[in-house]
Amino acid sequence: GQNIDQPTEMTATEGAIVQINCTYQTSGFNGLFWYQQHAGEAPTFLSYNVLDGLEEKGRFSSFLSRSKGYSYLLLKELQMKDSASYLCAVSDSNYQLIWGAGTKLIIKP
């Protein structure tokens, strides 16, 4: 079967760092993708990893270990506007996205 797991909810403090983990088991792998979704809005693409290692984009970084079926999204210097749901999605052997349920991130002042 296909399965993607990520925590349901996380809380962090403004200015701090938070790491959102994602583990997956899928039929085939063509990349792991992170999307951000603010409440009541559409998802927006953040980053993707195809090869093992760390991809950095400003305050956001994403890491992938294919052998462990594991990824994380690292958010630094948290801002209140980072309060959102973060969706992990894996591209399977047919290049179809399999979505995780999302992690709701709450930022406190």
Add this chain to the structure above:
Amino acid sequence: DTEVTQTPKHLVMGMTNKKSLKCEQHMGHRAMYWYKQKAKKPPELMFVYSYEKLSINESVPSRFSPECPNSSLLNLHLHALQPEDSALYLCASSQEEGVGANVLTFGAGSRLTVL
């Protein structure tokens, strides 16, 4: 233009009504998608159009009927819906192949309420 535009933003319809959701993109993308999203759930793929041809139908009930008039437009025709069809309907577009096919640009969504 880097947007996907959806209309209407909100729609309330009765179970006997016929309505349509519309989506437009001018990003040159040749793949377009309809997703359905319920509250606190991930997006659920409904249909995929590739080069204006329906390539994926995820066993969606026939009361939802997609249409792709040209490479920039995507419609979703709604007829005889049920209250459980109330959800946010998201249109998205992407490149046709490779990793780019999974970098989706979503529209703002049409929030549908079926009474």
